[in-house]
Amino acid sequence: xxxxxxxxxxxxxxxxxxxxxxxxxxxxxxxxxxxxxxxxxxxxxxxxxxxxxxxxxxxxxxxxxxxxxxxxxxxxxxxxxxxxxxxxxxxxxxxxxxxxxxxxxxxxxxxxxxxxxxxxxxxxxxxxxxxxxxxxxxxxxxxxxxxxxxxxxxxxxxxxxxxxxxxxxxxxxxxxxxxxxxxxxxxxxxxxxxxxxxxxxxxxxxxxxxxxxxxxxxxxxxxxxxxxxxxxxxxxxxxxxxxxx
Amino acid sequence: xxxxxxxxxxxxxxxxxxxxxxxxxxxxxxxxxxxxxxxxxxxxxxxxxxxxxxxxxxxxxxxxxxxxxxxxxxxxxxxxxxxxxxxxxxxxxxxxxxxxxxxxxxxxxxxxxxxxxxxxxxxxxxxxxxxxxxxxxxxxxxxxxxxxxxxxxxxxxxxxxxxxxxxxxxxxxxxxxxxxxxxxxxxxxxxxxxxxxxxxxxxxxxxxxxxxxxxxxxxxxxxxxxxxxxxxxxxxxxxxxxxxx
DNA sequence: GACAAGCAGATTGTCGACAATCTAGCAAGA
DNA sequence: TCTTGCTAGATTGTCGACAATCTGCTTGTC
Numbered sequence: 167x168x169x170x171x172x173x174x175x176x177x178x179x180x181x182x183x184x185x186x187x188x189x190x191x192x193x194x195x196x197x198x199x200x201x202x203x204x205x206x207x208x209x210x211x212x213x214x215x216x217x218x219x220x221x222x223x224x225x226x227x228x229x230x231x232x233x234x235x236x237x238x239x240x241x242x243x244x245x246x247x248x249x250x251x252x253x254x255x256x257x258x259x260x261x262x263x264x265x266x267x268x269x270x271x272x273x274x275x276x277x278x279x280x281x282x283x284x285x286x287x288x289x290x291x292x293x294x295x296x297x298x299x300x301x302x303x304x305x306x307x308x309x310x311x312x313x314x315x316x317x318x319x320x321x322x323x324x325x326x327x328x329x330x331x332x333x334x335x336x337x338x339x340x341x342x343x344x345x346x347x348x349x350x351x352x353x354x355x356x357x358x359x360x361x362x363x364x365x366x367x368x369x370x371x372x373x374x375x376x377x378x379x380x381x382x383x384x385x386x387x388x389x390x391x392x393x394x395x396x397x398x399x400x401x402x403x404x405x406x407x408x409x410x411x
Numbered sequence: 412x413x414x415x416x417x418x419x420x421x422x423x424x425x426x427x428x429x430x431x432x433x434x435x436x437x438x439x440x441x442x443x444x445x446x447x448x449x450x451x452x453x454x455x456x457x458x459x460x461x462x463x464x465x466x467x468x469x470x471x472x473x474x475x476x477x478x479x480x481x482x483x484x485x486x487x488x489x490x491x492x493x494x495x496x497x498x499x500x501x502x503x504x505x506x507x508x509x510x511x512x513x514x515x516x517x518x519x520x521x522x523x524x525x526x527x528x529x530x531x532x533x534x535x536x537x538x539x540x541x542x543x544x545x546x547x548x549x550x551x552x553x554x555x556x557x558x559x560x561x562x563x564x565x566x567x568x569x570x571x572x573x574x575x576x577x578x579x580x581x582x583x584x585x586x587x588x589x590x591x592x593x594x595x596x597x598x599x600x601x602x603x604x605x606x607x608x609x610x611x612x613x614x615x616x617x618x619x620x621x622x623x624x625x626x627x628x629x630x631x632x633x634x635x636x637x638x639x640x641x642x643x644x645x646x647x648x649x650x651x652x653x654x655x656x
Numbered sequence: 657g658a659c660a661a662g663c664a665g666a667t668t669g670t671c672g673a674c675a676a677t678c679t680a681g682c683a684a685g686a
Numbered sequence: 687t688c689t690t691g692c693t694a695g696a697t698t699g700t701c702g703a704c705a706a707t708c709t710g711c712t713t714g715t716c
Contacts (some may be wrong), residue, residue, distance in 0.1 A: 179481045206564040213673045221469045228473030236424045237677050237698055263504045318497040322567050460701045547706050
């Protein structure tokens with residue numbers, strides 16, 4: 167019996183590709199919070215009709231990174247300090263749960279994967295590739311959720327991740343300098359390999375608390391900007407591009 | 412200054428109505444797990460074109476109660492014992508978190524709403540309206556999540572609720588006799604009004620554990636049925652209706 | 657009889673066009 | 687000057703038709 171281990175074939179619908187493209191644009195901050203998505207323009211740019219584009223947008227609305235108002239348009243979600251606060255406090259709870267469930271399931275494959283992802287973060291950090299750094303850090307963080315063997319937890323965390331990634335990306339863009347944080351995850355990884363589950367949970371909670379403070383500061387600054395007429399600003403960003411040839 | 416308190420106007424797109432209709436059909440068990448949704452047939456029945464229907468289906472896929480395979484179709488999710496287990500164990504964690512956050516925010520309005528929802532459950536129980544009973548019980552249960560003032564938590568719980576409601580509905584249909592459980596929630600409500608948060612959390616966890624055992628038994632029976640050629644069964648249910656008009 | 661190739665039929669994915677709705681902007685009137 | 691009603695333009699929502707893909711059956715061959 168020849169075992170082969172084929173990976174599933176790629177989704178070959180335009181819709182799926184559009185979803186991936188749009189998600190990436192939003193999560194990397196190419197599309198800014200509050201910005202309106204003009205269906206006609208995007209469809210033309212992607213060389214696609216509006217049908218699959220609209221379906222893709224519905225998916226992202228349910229994913230929580232777009233919001234739709236009938237007959238008005240679909241917009242990238244606004245980021246408020248409270249949103250970030252909410253996401254983080256829930257994330258803490260999920261992390262504790264994930265660690266608890268993953269704990270008895272840790273094996274060599276887990277440790278290998280942990281190291282692999284940690285290495286990816288370190289490499290992105292060395293390369294000063296901030297976007298990739300965020301991505302890999304979240305993937306490292308996500309391992310406990312993948313390993314916990316709870317599909318609902320995993321789904322929930324993936325939804326949260328979308329937002330977290332968006333928040334981080336915005337944060338990074340705002341202060342456009344690479345974050346050092348060389349081995350911010352060293353302790354985390356070591357604890358996950360160790361024998362003290364409580365310690366790992368505690369660290370996860372406190373570690374998160376740290377990054378969170380930075381993000382919150384950024385979110386608050388955003389809101390101050392917003393209250394001083396960022397509305398006009400946003401409209402401008404969306405509309406002032408009358409198809410440049 | 413005349414204050415009026417208008418509630419937001421209803422969503423008046425076909426899409427939104429289709430979503431509501433489909434969701435209801437799935438959550439009440441009219442559409443069975445694994446069943447395929449034929450776009451043409453449903454669109455004809457609803458007197459709607461396929462475009463808004465497909466958009467609605469994309470939303471429900473992201474909501475987690477439908478699943479889509481490109482060029483094959485969109486199906487009601489299958490229910491496995493593990494799914495129910497996963498959903499419940501996460502729900503416990505969320506409940507504890509919700510109670511913790513709601514606790515300091517409880518006020519007279521909260522207590523009134525609690526009583527109102529409890530009353531709704533009792534009435535549905537008296538009327539032997541099982542569908543409504545499930546609905547109201549989940550709404551009662553949802554109050555702590557709404558009151559916790561955490562939008563991400565609320566969203567997460569609502570997603571979970573969809574599945575829980577589906578599971579319960581299936582369970583009820585399976586043993587088609589009304590569940591008594593007159594004031595199964597009396598203690599829960601009293602504890603939420605009391606002063607001992609830990610006790611409320613503990614009860615929530617244990618209370619859930621009870622219902623859960625019943626559901627798990629049902630799910631396991633489902634899986635036994637499934638392993639004996641329910642596949643053909645399902646296909647039959649979907650296909651054997653060559654538009655009887 | 658077993659098996660591969662190929663052909664309908666049905667179903668999903670995508671497209672372009674039309675209808676419904678919203679949003680300035682302007683004109684008329686108090 | 688402010689408000690109200692109207693109009694034109696743009697944008698979203700919906701429709702019907704076509705293209706791509708899958709499935710099951712038939713056919714032909716060994």
